[in-house]
Amino acid sequence: MKATLLGRLALLAIVPLVALLPLPEFWFTQLNYIGLYSLVTLGLVLLTGIGGLTSFGQAAFVGIGAYTTAWLTLNTELSPWLTIWVGLAITAASALVLGWVTLRMSGHYLPLATIAWGLALYYLMGNMDALGKYDGLLGVPALTLGGIDISRGKPFFIFLWLLVFLGAFALLNLLDSRTGRAIRALRTGSQMAESMGVDTLRHKIGIFLIAALFACVSGWLFAHFQRTVNPSPFGLKMGIEYLFMAVLGGAGYIWGAITGAALTKLMEDQLQVLLPRLIGTSGSFEIIVFGILLVLVLKYLPDGLWSLVARLRPPARRTGVPVDGPIDLPTRARPGHGEVVLQVQDVRKTFGGLVAVNDVSFEIRAGEIMGLIGPNGAGKSTTFNLITGVLAASGGTVRLQGETISGLRSRQIARRGIARSFQHVKMIPDMTVLENVALGAHLRGQAGALRAMLRLDRREEQRLLALAAQQLRRVGMADQMHELAGNLAMGPQRLLEIARALCADPTLLLLDEPAAGLRYKEKQALAAVLRQLRGEGMSILLVEHDMDLVMQVCDRMVVMEFGTRLMEGTPAEVQASPAVRAAYLGTEH
Template identity: 85%
Template structure:
């Protein structure tokens, strides 16, 4: 992500300069509505475009912010500046409860759930006598700074758009941080992120909360801008329209939120004038046009209009990071020589009537590389997933350094010092190589989202990126750390995964086919890295089909066939075994 302070200061300075222009009141009002919509859409970009969570209920959170300040200012005389904090508290509590319930859902159930609670809140607002039912509340106080009314015209424009840009910069800061990398992994790599120690449910609830609070601020401003509140702007129609703005502008781009809000508002107003003239009759025909436009955007520009800007004026990648001055991260104690680090005792996994792993047992000691080999379908990767908590055991037990870890989640297992790679490479294509690798050090940092948004996490961020850079150099990819990971060939992607696993400072490293896709020299370099790691006391469990590599680096080997352990021994013993030759070649001769 870019970290340019000067352009941000220029944007902030433009707001009062634009206010000095002789703009007609109509266009000032239009820009104010665009700003209000942008606040909601910014939250949706974070939630839907980046986090991958579809919500149709954001308009209801706008309503909570609007109704809270309206009722409190009318019935208690509380200052509007204080009602904002009350609204944020109510919205935050509502979002936490709703998020805890609904964000455990996946597929089409999540958007259906957001529709349900959005409708529920809408009808609650419309049926409460205290809120004026469907007539709403009138005569809301203006926003005053001393004797200055900032809820109308150009003063409101300056106040609103400064907030819009500050919120946008806060999101850019968030995405350029440790929690930001975790958030960006939610959409396409949540399983991988859990294996790196990321609490994905917590981060889903977190971005849901941020999006709700942004919507609440928009509702608070809307109430004092309009001086009246009724349920109409907070129904399902507006929930869909906010999502339309995010998709049209570019759901994966912060600036796409403002683009989508501006285009939607301007087109809506112009179509309401032009379409009746063209058709000869009045009606809500602009909704039909919006529907057609949305289909076309999804078909031909699925990443939204801002993707065109990103395509022709790509973002500058950070290549000038000063990581040399950053202090190193703390390292976990290594196990003693020959200490038993992993015990797999009669582990079994059944999928219905299929026994994928059948009572497999073995143990590993510190500073040892153990190979787990066998023909395709032997159950090697399933055994990996049982050890790392990705799959649950049907029976048996797994112990790590004397502690039973079977039954723990992959996140809890990662906390204890076990890192892994995957049979099929898992990475975030639109993040740089350095950012992907830094995700592996997630558990070694502690700063949260608020610190990142306020940019108070820079010292820790430098340490995490320094560690990631060191691990990339360790596997021979130091010159490619600023490339987009999606541009890498398969071989470098494998090395990226190894570097990411090493970033977690593991005592036990599990590598699932790390040499797949590597060229000969890359395999030799990998073998050198594995030997070096063994000398440093790291234990490695290696699943691999490249027998030359396995025979070069492994101290012991476990051979599996049809989910069972066929034999265990040193590489020469395995090579000489008739049973192993029969398993691989179908004959003992």
């Protein structure tokens, strides 16, 4: 941590040192434009590259920041240092409304929606008399500090780039936190994140808001740097160009935002000079070159140019082992031994004319391992998904400790004490094993995005990581906690899922084929863990095809066939049942 802090302080110290270099004024102007673009692109990296939400409308938020300060400073006596807060407030309100409406969309509808509202804001700016229509607003006052004009040249360079680096550090802090893990799960693991209690829509709106606020700050600076504002820099063309910067630099990397902004600006200027000489005629030919370059980057370097740097110098990951000891985090009250924990009553699920689960009923008591078995296609995983809210039941009722949870969302059910693993392992491959497991403790933390960006969440973060390490030791994966999860074999991936579910401190644990891919010794270790959990009073619902494991650990079993409950009984009763043998092996004629 000390090395990281020193590195960041060194970067901040570089800014005034660069300002002392005897560079021509032209290059400071270029660096200032790169800094303005970098602020917008930083937000896009968080939104698009990490959060998986494509937006072509960020230029409109730049326009809101620019027009707000321009109009207020020209028509009122407000200082620019106050207009920034007005701009941020207007941007936040706009982003929250637009985000609430558009971020419920998925697929190609979301990018189309961002294009639509980006165009709408652009034409609104260009058609309002108060904003000067397409001629814009002229004579925006300079940005001054202590009577010194800092809206030009070297003073502006120092102020701007300190903001850029502080913004980058804030985003790095955010990603290295409880909220950051939830954000990083949005792109590829939304269903898993919801089952861990993450409100994915809220986090999508959150990163949309952060990206809009970064763009607003850029617009505020732009207005006082240019001293004039008109709609041209805030149209769809610039929205596409910002996205191009993020993709070129590396949409998944914070420092890729600055790389992409710098390369785009420098190439744009140089191509405007070189191409007319080569072709012999003038025109916007640089746009064609950018299009070709984007296709080549997407094909041969889809993670952007910064990924080359990341390969040479992989990002620093935690190597220390979190402290193993008492962890001061909220815990859930356990039901008394033998108390009914889960009641599934006449649950039914249909997909059109197909009945996947047909009026299945059973109950689980505290300190009991219930097996849910049956041939492939019997409806076991569908039943799991009905209990955990991944699927909405077509009929019947599910109760957890007497409270009806049918119809609740996955995150609401997780909050009430159910944690689960998945039939097909769900994890975030580019996060470490420790971070993946810590995602399971999301509901046991409270720190939000702002505290994380200011690094005020470190004490809670240490506790969450210590809890994750504790659960990894519990399942025998202590030596792999700092590996990238994507490097694990199938067996350890399943153990990771169990450790992640245990981090939630559940009342009821649902495990969907946890032994699939495990070796013999790993299965024996898993059986020992399950028995230990049962001894601690935890209730477990287990779907498994490994009959040896099921017979070893289960107290009772429900056998399903073709979506119906075939029978319920002890392992011995199930083994002795002719109906069960017929279901698995076929009826003997």
